[in-house]
Amino acid sequence: MNHLVNNAFVKLRIWVSPIIVLPILAAALFLWFWDSAAATQPTYLLPSPGEVKAAYSANQALIHESLYWTGYASVFGLLVSLVIATILSILFVQFRWMEFALYPYAVLLQTIPIIIIAPMLVVWLDYGMAISKTTATVVCFFPLLTSIHMGLSATPKEGLALFKLHRANWIQTFWKLRLPYALPYFFSGLRTAVGLAVIGAIVGEFPPCSNGDPPTLGYQSVYASRQSDLALAFACVCAAAVLAIALFFVVRVLEKFTIGHWHPGGKK
């Protein structure tokens, strides 16, 4: 009996822990504030949470399909960025002249306003998913490059000396020393990049699409806004937020399983 009571207390403590309770309280407060503000405004200016839910229910199939394609473009862009940023970071650490030659252009890439580039991409890449994949790739590239580069450069000198003393080759030094030390930086960059990938994909979906293109959250939200259907536009924005949170959660789980056993950042 005592055992059951103790278990119940443990479960209660988990549920009332600040990690669970505080975000729920914050969400409840936000919804209350939104609902109160919406009550004083017409629907075409600010729909209430209830109206957004109704718009979601009425367009569930469309929103889910849009969510799938926007998610696909975000993940695609994230993975392509990850591969390019990792290869470049390794080259930068290995060959300093490459860092001097190319890093300024990586910074330049970050300063280009993606919202201006997106319509031009229609000219270069034609309609379709290629635009959103490209914008997602461009937007999340820089945070990944800086974090992976910083991580690979953060290997302690003593560790490198130890590996050199025991005649470790490049692969051993990279795999057993540089890469593990870079992982916390990598995950920090990835956490920033997942949100940016969703934003990048959505911006790439703003230009009008041709017949036969799959539905996307970016296009649906712009189209709904133009039709003064702000409830549907808000439903699309909420779906995009859910997508970004889900991707962030996946990264956190990966982080916990990869470095959680030794790095304080992965344990949280």
Place this chain on the structure above:
Amino acid sequence: MAELALSMNQVDFAWPKSAPLFRDFDFQLPKGSITAVVGASGCGKSTLLHLAAGLHEPQNGTIQRANGRLGMVFQSPSLLPWRTCLDNVALPLELEGDPNAKEKAKQALAMVGLSNAKDKRPDALSGGMQMRTALARALATEPSMLFLDEAFSALDAITRKEIHQEFRKLHEQLGFTVLLVTHDIEEALLLANKVEVLRGQPAALTASFALPATELSRHDWKHSPAFGSLLGDIEAAL
């Protein structure tokens, strides 16, 4: 003349865009000895150690080492935080492709009295235990020469005393050659057979003190008149 474990002849070394740190520098290390190099911070002690271990290449001159493996213990334990104690000790053996890495690592851990901690990660170990693990890692490859770079200076007095005693015992058992660089003259006098003073720019060995073989216990030696006299002489030479 005693057989040499290390011989540095007319070595020149300078960091890029800096004044020469060593010029025509000669240094010998007799086999099986413990030689301590003492000097002020920034005088080039660690660079000398790294040159001796082959981690830096001199611009001129030759450095000859006797055959055998090398081991090194740094000022910080430098354990890989994602590896267990045992895996950290096995690391140099893994890098050298030794198929019995884990077995040898267990033996090395037993030598420093850490068999019970083999599955723990570094963050679960005290500072003294981390340094013992680093010592076990250096000894796991059965080195003929061991380099200690201010290895015990960050430890508290009690732990340092324990590790000094263990280290002397291990040296008697295994007979490796040791080059110790430290700014702690007392540590040099407690561990070494010979103390060299490094100073100047370019750095030079300006004084050398051979320590008498003594049967005294660590405590008695530390409080003997000879110890006090040597301490004063080395301080004056610095």
